[in-house]
Amino acid sequence: MAVRLSKGQKVDLTKSNPNLKEIIVGLGWASNPAASNYTYDLDASAFLIGSNGKVKDENDFVFYNNPSGGQGSVKHSGDHKKGSGEGDDEQIRINLSAVPPHIERISFSITINDAQMKRQSFGDIKNSYVRILNAGTNELLLKYELGEEFSVETAIVAAEIYRHAGEWKFNAIGSGFQGGLAALCRNFGLEVEEERGNNNAGSPGGSQGIPSYSSQPNPQSLYGQNSPQSYSQNSQSFGQSPQPMGQSLQTYGQQAQSSGHQSGMTCPRCHSPQVTAGKKGFGLGKAAIGGVLLGPVGLLAGFIGSKNMEFACLSCKERWNSGSNTNTAEWLQKQTENARNIVNKYMGKDLTEALVAGxxxxxxxxxxxxxxxxxKLIDYFRTSQEMRGININEVDSRFNYFVQRIQSDLILGKAEALRAVGKLASKPEAARLVVRLCCAIGFADGEFAPVEKRVVEEICREVHLDPREFIF
Known part of the structure; x- marks a missing residue:
């Protein structure tokens, strides 16, 4: 009997079907002809992803123009332009036993072709789904219906299959992007020529050329609802909406200062301290760090020391990189040393618990x-020199604990995690380290979403830091 899934659910594929060797991934959709003067042309594609969360090269991007990938183990059925009629609109066939070992996940997406020009979006699409069939018997194994929660998105990561303990599992994702196929390519590590102009970015199908998961809260979002009461003694009630960044904020102690002045990083052109950063090819200054400002401990979890780092001034729009600016290279080295010194100074159970809970x-x-x-979290503890000596298994165990507590009881679980973070309220340097890691975790999936920024604001209030020091 086929399994019906909802967003966020994960199920075994091969463990529960031990003889399963080859699958068909069917994707389908239906458009609303009355919503546009143009016909809808939707495309399905697959990204073959390695352990770093990126594709190895263009051959690991399977779509209608590159119908075979993974050394022939993944094959696309071809473009179905009309996207109408019964059955799947497009299919992707996968020989699970032949998928190269460097491929750990295969992500399935649906995009709207020429969405910007046609002013189309997934707000006009209904009955979208992804399903898995046994290619040998044609038996339907599972189906995930995406629902109709999308609006301005022009691309969707529908689902993925991934390796786990020698088996293959299925994950129902249902995350929306603006920016179409180009945004997805950037998100998965393929370099795409960045669009400089606005190009009707405000239109529903506007291609912004940057990765941006849908900012609309998922109906099941843990933080998209108001909590009825507060369990925090040091902060505002969970249910209170955070004040906009541009408005007056309460005082968060003597340590709250301008992020740029604390870090010493200023624009080489206009000397403004309002500087952000990111990796090349990720819509620098808009979505790369999703609005994270540089701070006294810099960028963590894979950004410090990156050869592909670029910087942007929010005031004059100047861009530069560490290779072209000696001061920037020196700043990066200093931030690495600062982070190491802070960890050495405050290393202990409270710091580790706060990092994991946040x-x-x-x-x-x-x-x-x-x-x-x-x-991203595990990689930070595994690769950061300052975190040597930390038990990775303990980090993973405590992370699972806090996640399960939050998912089983939002109010109590969130309160417990905030209490763990709040133990650093009297140690602003260590607290800033926690907030920096939280920002990096927020951006781990390609976008620092508004709902994640709101959580970072709550964490800041818990440790008496000004959120404007980190996000804008």
């Missing part, structure tokens, strides 16, 4: 725990 709060903010968010 990460769990952000990772579950949108109601779906992405694999990339867990990987």
């Amino acid at each position: 990460s769990a709060l952000v990772a579950t903010a949108d109601g779906v725990l992405e694999a990339s968010e867990r990987e």
